[in-house]
Amino acid sequence: xxxxxxxxxxxxxxxxxxxxxxxxxxxxxxxxxxxxxxxxxxxxxxxxxxxxxxxxxxxxxxxxxxxxxxxxxxxxxxxxxxxxxxxxxxxxxxxxxxxxxxxxxxxxxxxxxxxxxxxxxxxxxxxxxxxxxxxxxxxxxxxxxxxxxxxxxxxxxxxxxxxxxxxxxxxxxxxxxxxxxxxxxxxxxxxxxxxxxxxxxxxxxxxxxxxxxxxxxxxxxxxxxxxxxxxxxxxxxxxxxxxxxxxxxxxxxxxxxxxxxxxxxxxxxxxxxxxxxxxxxxxxxxxxxxxxxxxxx
Amino acid sequence: xxxxxxxxxxxxxxxxxxxxxxxxxxxxxxxxxxxxxxxxxxxxxxxxxxxxxxxxxxxxxxxxxxxxxxxxxxxxxxxxxxxxxxxxxxxxxxxxxxxxxxxxxxxxxxxxxxxxxxxxxxxxxxxxxxxxxxxxxxxxxxxxxxxxxxxxxxxxxxxxxxxxxxxxxxxxxxxxxxxxxxxxxxxxxxxxxxxxxxxxxxxxxxxxxxxxxxxxxxxxxxxxxxxx
Numbered sequence: 001x002x003x004x005x006x007x008x009x010x011x012x013x014x015x016x017x018x019x020x021x022x023x024x025x026x027x028x029x030x031x032x033x034x035x036x037x038x039x040x041x042x043x044x045x046x047x048x049x050x051x052x053x054x055x056x057x058x059x060x061x062x063x064x065x066x067x068x069x070x071x072x073x074x075x076x077x078x079x080x081x082x083x084x085x086x087x088x089x090x091x092x093x094x095x096x097x098x099x100x101x102x103x104x105x106x107x108x109x110x111x112x113x114x115x116x117x118x119x120x121x122x123x124x125x126x127x128x129x130x131x132x133x134x135x136x137x138x139x140x141x142x143x144x145x146x147x148x149x150x151x152x153x154x155x156x157x158x159x160x161x162x163x164x165x166x167x168x169x170x171x172x173x174x175x176x177x178x179x180x181x182x183x184x185x186x187x188x189x190x191x192x193x194x195x196x197x198x199x200x201x202x203x204x205x206x207x208x209x210x211x212x213x214x215x216x217x218x219x220x221x222x223x224x225x226x227x228x229x230x231x232x233x234x235x236x237x238x239x240x241x242x243x244x245x246x247x248x249x250x251x252x253x254x255x256x257x258x259x260x261x262x263x264x265x266x267x268x269x270x271x272x273x274x275x276x277x278x279x280x281x282x283x284x285x286x287x288x289x290x291x292x293x294x295x296x297x
Numbered sequence: 298x299x300x301x302x303x304x305x306x307x308x309x310x311x312x313x314x315x316x317x318x319x320x321x322x323x324x325x326x327x328x329x330x331x332x333x334x335x336x337x338x339x340x341x342x343x344x345x346x347x348x349x350x351x352x353x354x355x356x357x358x359x360x361x362x363x364x365x366x367x368x369x370x371x372x373x374x375x376x377x378x379x380x381x382x383x384x385x386x387x388x389x390x391x392x393x394x395x396x397x398x399x400x401x402x403x404x405x406x407x408x409x410x411x412x413x414x415x416x417x418x419x420x421x422x423x424x425x426x427x428x429x430x431x432x433x434x435x436x437x438x439x440x441x442x443x444x445x446x447x448x449x450x451x452x453x454x455x456x457x458x459x460x461x462x463x464x465x466x467x468x469x470x471x472x473x474x475x476x477x478x479x480x481x482x483x484x485x486x487x488x489x490x491x492x493x494x495x496x497x498x499x500x501x502x503x504x505x506x507x508x509x510x511x512x513x514x515x516x517x518x519x520x521x522x523x524x525x
Contacts, residue, residue, distance in 0.1 A: 028337065251416050251435070254378055254396065270375055270396075271337025274356055284375075284394060286415040288453060289435055 003029025028272025038121025083122025
């Protein structure tokens with residue numbers, strides 16, 4: 001069991017409130033995943049000013065800032081720790097920053113790379129971690145939360161969600177995949193690299209691979225995923241312009257979507273979104289089996 | 298239960314836990330209860346066994362009014378998965394939408410859902426009645442053995458898969474029927490029971506509107522998958 005929740009704002013006037021809305025959403029899914037929690041925040045200009053990019057890593061060396069600064073002396077490099085995550089920020093494109101981080105700290109595990117997004121994850125109670133992540137202060141146009149109750153691998157930061165691939169693609173998952181090892185091997189044969197044994201990472205890499213190598217859009221890549229992956233899942237997939245939800249064909253992992261002129265939100269349990277402004281006027285529905293729902297900015 | 302004089306007790310779930318509420322409802326000291334601030338709590342009003350009336354002011358989580366007997370539970374909000382699961386008798390009335398597995402395995406009683414019911418509504422129904430005023434999700438009435446389900450809106454995929462003797466009355470479109478579930482003739486006795494169910498669900502006007510009643514289609518088992 002895990003809890004997932006996400007919100008995609010359609011109305012710019014709500015951008016300053018993103019964090020406070022997400023902060024309250026955690027309460028509705030905390031009980032579903034008290035082991036660990038992770039978030040992805042899109043469009044927070046204070047955490048990630050324009051022209052800056054972010055790389056989040058686990059297992060960072062203590063002097064990561066100095067190591068990255070040496071390679072990028074003019075890029076205003078900063079680092080900050082959020083639970084198990086070390087967040088690196090610099091005034092370069094994310095492709096360059098992630099390359100530098102991988103080079104100077106090969107032992108560090110990248111958990112997210114973004115030009116408009118930041119990712120934090122770690123072990124601990126979600127109600128504590130939301131304070132560590134300063135979630136209430138976040139701003140932006142889209143946010144994702146995952147609370148984990150580990151079932152198929154250890155309780156550690158590597159097993160926490162979101163899982164990311166490429167720039168800004170984040171995926172959170174409630175459920176488990178049965179054939180992820182096979183798909184992992186197929187992707188590895190195509191040159192895709194992995195940095196955990198987790199099943200959800202395979203889904204993230206698969207979608208990123210389809211989008212990059214096959215030129216598919218997010219919706220089509222997720223449709224391909226639902227044809228290829230076997231197992232039980234409700235997934236929330238987000239990118240730096242989109243928000244997408246899909247469930248397996250039995251649709252047994254709970255999820256509810258609320259669509260409002262000002263926002264779209266989803267959560268494992270209704271109580272996580274019951275506080276959203278205008279919820280009483282929102283169109284509320286449970287997504288159908290094997291149907292892909294996408295919203296684009 | 299001793300005969301109680303009509304009294305209403307308020308129970309605020311912001312102040313007391315669900316377990317205390319349910320213990321009170323299992324040995325009721327009043328005829329009517331009003332439950333405040335449920336805020337999506339699970340297992341609210343499970344296991345009622347007396348003719349009491351419980352009104353819940355807000356949204357509830359999983360398994361609300363499960364194993365219900367004799368009483369009436371009204372939810373002025375949404376219900377999470379498994380509402381009125383294994384209900385035996387009495388009435389459970391959801392004013393908003395209900396999540397998956399509403400009325401699963403219900404042996405008796407009436408579940409009324411004013412909004413939509415999600416997937417697996419009435420799964421393995423064993424004699425209870427369900428009236429959904431909105432739409433009903435996929436895989437509903439799977440292996441339903443007895444009882445009736447009325448859907449005033451549309452229904453999703455694989456409705457009534459492997460159904461036994463439950464009867465389905467659906468007014469809108471059905472995305473697809475499951476294995477061994479077929480469209481059936483609406484005879485006078487079916488029309489009568491449909492009218493009664495609509496009345497029981499508070500739809501007097503619709504029940505008296507012949508054109509409305511005529512717009513329903515009956516579905517049930519083709520009886521090719523089971524033999525007794």
